[in-house]
Amino acid sequence: MRAAVYHGPKDVRIEEVADPRIEQPGDVIIKMITTSMCGSDLYLYNGEVEELVAPGHTTLGHEICGEVVEVGSAVNRFAVGDRVTFPYSVSCGRCQSCRVGQTAHCLTSGKAIYGFGTAFGDLGGSHAEYVRSPLADDHLEHVPDSLPDDVVPFLSCNLPAAAIAVHAAEIELTDTVAVVGCGATGLLALDLIRRHTNATVYAFDPVPFRRKRAEVLGAVPMDASADAVDTSIQAVLDATHGLGVHKVVEFAGRGDAFDLSVALARPGGTISGGGVYLERDHPVSLFDMHFKNLRLVLNGFANAHTAQRHAMQLIENNVIDPTAVLTHRVSLSELPSAAEQFTTREEGFLKALITP
Ligand SMILES: [Zn+2]
Ligand SMILES: [Zn+2]
Structure with a gap:
């Protein structure tokens, strides 16, 4: 064969x-x-x-x-x-x-x-x-x-993984949410998330085409490319009284995307990781996570x-x-x-x- x-x-x-x-x-x-x-x-x-x-x-x-x-x-x-x-x-x-x-x-x-x-x-x-x-x-x-x-x-793979990550995020109807990574699975997750909350959903991705697809699904597109991501994070903080979003659903599976998720989550917020993390040596700031009382749920090995x-x-x-x-x-x-x-x-x- x-x-x-x-x-x-x-x-x-x-x-x-x-x-x-x-x-x-x-x-x-x-x-x-x-x-x-x-x-x-x-x-x-x-x-x-x-x-x-x-x-x-x-x-x-x-x-x-x-x-x-x-x-x-x-x-x-x-x-x-x-x-x-x-x-x-x-x-x-x-x-x-x-x-x-x-x-x-x-x-x-x-x-x-x-x-x-x-x-x-x-x-x-x-x-x-x-x-x-x-x-x-x-x-x-x-x-x-x-x-x-x-x-x-x-x-x-993609649809069960999206459903599991969205479920694990425990999104309430008034939660602001950020989706990090708008590839196929991230967009499927975004489609589901729009049915879980009436509040703003931000869609982060470095690729303009993917952001456009996210916008069609009702999300606010945010540029996650290296030279724009800090401005994008600040825009979310400005729109949320400096707090950040209630829930982050992460599907990029990269260290920089995880860092972005930590930066976007508000104190007491949740990061639901559906991405596949294969970087063994990426440093994570325990300090940042600790001082936000973050809840982290990883289901990338879905x-x-x-x-x-x-x-x-x-x-x-x-x-x-x-x-x-x-x-x-x-x-x-x-x-x-x-x-x-x-x-x-x-x-x-x-x-x-x-x-x-
Ligand atoms: Zn797969
Ligand atoms: Zn078994």
């Missing part, structure tokens, strides 16, 4: 690899119908986490709509022909972590993530024609007929499985249409060029849907 194989920083190639096969009785083989690129894929694509990956071996991708084409002998819930999706991480539902909702920390799967390298289970990714899904009965989900193929990959049903219902009930953040449609062979557009934050690029 064809798959996106990591060879080095910014060097992902579509090439022939061995078809995945049933290795355990609980495995299912899924044929990819649609998949998509996630912001977290860029950490791998750019070579920022080379210790996690095996060049020439690791395949990428963890968001999917697929069709079951083969089932292991112990699989009960799925049959050939079923349309399915998975949360980006594999979970058993029975271990001590899964039982308290920490499905991303599943002890049985060893925190396995589709297409995220050797350190996370060495599983094949969804940027391929086929993918093997272990522990299928325990974490794979049927897709309702009402959901078209295009929206289903959002159920693997327990996506726990919010997947909720995410389905958000779409089915027309609360949110994730395809609003879908800006590109490409075939698997076009993925490398789409990844480059994504990582350079090319004008007009938010998220790409990929078909075989």
Whole structure:
């Protein structure tokens, strides 16, 4: 089959690899119908986490709509022909972590993530024609007929992650809120946040196109680029009696974005982090956080499985249409060029849907 194989920083190639096969009785083989690129894929694509990956071996991708084409002998819930999706991480539902909702920390799967390298289970990714899904009965989900193929990959990662971060922020109807990072997931979160508060929502991002999208969703766009961010912070402080916002929902996943979140939160405020933080050495001011009595809730290593049903219902009930953040449609062979557009934050690029 064809798959996106990591060879080095910014060097992902579509090439022939061995078809995945049933290795355990609980495995299912899924044929990819649609998949998509996630912001977290860029950490791998750019070579920022080379210790996690095996060049020439690791395949990428963890968001999917697929069709079951083969089932292991112990699989009960799925049959050939079923349309399915998975949360980006594999979970058993029975271990001590899964039982308290920490499905991303599943002890049985060893925190396995589709297409995220050797350190996370060495599983094949969804940027391929086929993918093997272990522990299928325990974490794979049927897709309702009402959901078209295009929206289903959002159920693997972005929409559950957005819903979890917004829920964790505990936004009240009169809370002022700042969304930091207006990529696809940040914009989905913003769309949900607008339904949780009637007060002002500020949308911080360095990219003008993304700020425009946030403005369309009813937010006040704020420039987060390096030479403008201090002015933007001051504008929020001026508008909030010098206090800052009640809640910050952070989706950029970078140290500077976290610092921005601390600067924006008012005393007693909450920072709900949904971003993926992979910087080990970024200094954080405990002083600043302490003297604001901040509440910090991090869910970037999202327990996506726990919010997947909720995410389905958000779409089915027309609360949110994730395809609003879908800006590109490409075939698997076009993925490398789409990844480059994504990582350079090319004008007009938010998220790409990929078909075989
Ligand atoms: Zn993702
Ligand atoms: Zn488990």
